Amino acid sequence: MNGGLRERKRAATQEKIERAALSLALEHGFENVTVDMICEASMVSQRTFFNYFGSKEGVIIGGTPPMPSDEHVDAFTRATGSNLLADFLTMITSSLLDREPDAALFEARRMLIMRTPELLIKETARMGESEDQFVAIIMTRFEVQGIKRANQTELEDEARMVVALTTGVLQYVRRRWANSQPGASTRDLLSNSIELIQRITNDQPQQSKGTAH
Amino acid sequence: MNGGLRERKRAATQEKIERAALSLALEHGFENVTVDMICEASMVSQRTFFNYFGSKEGVIIGGTPPMPSDEHVDAFTRATGSNLLADFLTMITSSLLDREPDAALFEARRMLIMRTPELLIKETARMGESEDQFVAIIMTRFEVQGIKRANQTELEDEARMVVALTTGVLQYVRRRWANSQPGASTRDLLSNSIELIQRITNDQPQQSKGTAH
DNA sequence: TAAATAAATGCATAGACTGCATAAAACAGC
DNA sequence: GCTGTTTTATGCAGTCTATGCATTTATTTA
Numbered sequence: 001m002n003g004g005l006r007e008r009k010r011a012a013t014q015e016k017i018e019r020a021a022l023s024l025a026l027e028h029g030f031e032n033v034t035v036d037m038i039c040e041a042s043m044v045s046q047r048t049f050f051n052y053f054g055s056k057e058g059v060i061i062g063g064t065p066p067m068p069s070d071e072h073v074d075a076f077t078r079a080t081g082s083n084l085l086a087d088f089l090t091m092i093t094s095s096l097l098d099r100e101p102d103a104a105l106f107e108a109r110r111m112l113i114m115r116t117p118e119l120l121i122k123e124t125a126r127m128g129e130s131e132d133q134f135v136a137i138i139m140t141r142f143e144v145q146g147i148k149r150a151n152q153t154e155l156e157d158e159a160r161m162v163v164a165l166t167t168g169v170l171q172y173v174r175r176r177w178a179n180s181q182p183g184a185s186t187r188d189l190l191s192n193s194i195e196l197i198q199r200i201t202n203d204q205p206q207q208s209k210g211t212a213h
Numbered sequence: 214m215n216g217g218l219r220e221r222k223r224a225a226t227q228e229k230i231e232r233a234a235l236s237l238a239l240e241h242g243f244e245n246v247t248v249d250m251i252c253e254a255s256m257v258s259q260r261t262f263f264n265y266f267g268s269k270e271g272v273i274i275g276g277t278p279p280m281p282s283d284e285h286v287d288a289f290t291r292a293t294g295s296n297l298l299a300d301f302l303t304m305i306t307s308s309l310l311d312r313e314p315d316a317a318l319f320e321a322r323r324m325l326i327m328r329t330p331e332l333l334i335k336e337t338a339r340m341g342e343s344e345d346q347f348v349a350i351i352m353t354r355f356e357v358q359g360i361k362r363a364n365q366t367e368l369e370d371e372a373r374m375v376v377a378l379t380t381g382v383l384q385y386v387r388r389r390w391a392n393s394q395p396g397a398s399t400r401d402l403l404s405n406s407i408e409l410i411q412r413i414t415n416d417q418p419q420q421s422k423g424t425a426h
Numbered sequence: 427t428a429a430a431t432a433a434a435t436g437c438a439t440a441g442a443c444t445g446c447a448t449a450a451a452a453c454a455g456c
Numbered sequence: 457g458c459t460g461t462t463t464t465a466t467g468c469a470g471t472c473t474a475t476g477c478a479t480t481t482a483t484t485t486a
Contacts, residue, residue, distance in 0.1 A: 168381020201414040
């Protein structure tokens with residue numbers, strides 16, 4: 001059933017731990033906060049903490065790796081005619097934004113990540129864990145849109161490169177986002193980033209566009 | 214002085230630990246090998262192990278973050294007229310290749326990383342730690358080549374994006390490299406990757422090239 | 427050969443994390 | 457409301473990575 005006592009208590013506990021963790025980390029810095037401190041502040045056992053979040057970073061960057069919702073995936077695979085990299089990037093950022101409905105927690109996280117480069121790196125790493133699933137999503141889009149290459153491998157390489165580029169760009173975007181104003185538009189940030197990518201990759205003053213061999 | 218007993222012994226110890234670690238990790242898998250096992254196999258104390266490598270991953274992916282030599286940096290900042298991203302990527306991979314002169318260790322590392330996605334991620338993370346230094350190198354190239362933008366910030370953003378893209382692409386390249394034949398050419402792999410990037414970023418069937426706004 | 431420097435080690439300790447057993451709470455059916 | 461079942465929370469013991477500090481051992485330099 002939905003909204004049972006059990007479920008609500010679970011959500012409450014999770015939030016309580018998260019709030020305690022964020023608050024402590026903002027005050028003392030992430031690395032100076034121990035799991036025990038978080039447990040004491042949120043009045044749960046250490047074991048419970050790990051049951052919920054799996055690791056110390058987990059409580060900040062999310063206990064489970066981020067996966068876009070079916071709606072986002074659908075929109076992505078069907079968004080024909082636009083730029084693949086831009087669309088993928090948009091899907092990922094959208095699903096990241098959806099994950100945190102509470103504005104205060106959202107902002108706290110932003111500040112924390114800004115102050116803790118290590119967390120930004122870990123977040124990137126976590127994204128990398130889901131690589132295969134992301135590749136699958138992109139392959140679906142290729143299929144839906146009837147995009148073919150000489151062979152399946154080539155198509156998969158392309159998908160893998162898109163994911164790789166995205167994890168890289170995400171690091172850039174997150175940094176910019178972390179240093180931006182609280183209310184700043186993610187959309188603008190994204191389109192600026194994509195412009196920048198295109199400027200960089202298209203800029204090749206003297207080299208011909210053909211293969212380098 | 215150079216080649217003193219001290220220095221040679223140090224190099225010998227380091228190599229002994231590295232060999233033991235790689236051998237054990239290939240046999241049992243990285244996560245099933247403990248630091249104590251490595252210490253016993255290489256006959257050093259645990260403390261010595263950490264003095265050399267700082268962490269368990271360190272013994273596999275290198276005790277210190279990878280930084281290109283002055284020669285590489287020089288070549289990069291002066292290589293005018295070519296593609297920025299390609300040149301930067303080349304510099305990074307070159308310096309990575311230079312790090313391991315021993316072919317057997319090199320190959321062992323390749324196999325290990327192929328079998329241990331976690332290590333690939335950690336390696337990427339380590340690269341991210343040096344971001345600021347890389348940005349500085351790129352800024353130097355801008356300066357050497359007299360490249361200007363509206364303001365310094367814009368230039369730095371561009372540099373940061375190049376680093377971000379590179380860390381992403383590196384993940385792709387490393388995966389390809391890990392799964393390739395022992396003798397495969399890194400140069401070919403690189404140029405293929407760069408072609409792929411250009412195909413992806415230039416491919417925008419219906420969207421005009423201008424700003425999305 | 428003696429002083430200075432560097433390397434290796436031992437020991438104590440913190441802190442993250444896991445496995446396992448058990449207690450407490452919530453649920454489902456009656 | 458009572459009872460058996462399923463989740464959730466906890467306690468505890470133990471493993472493993474990692475660090476600080478003091479001490480010993482080896483190499484270098486003067």
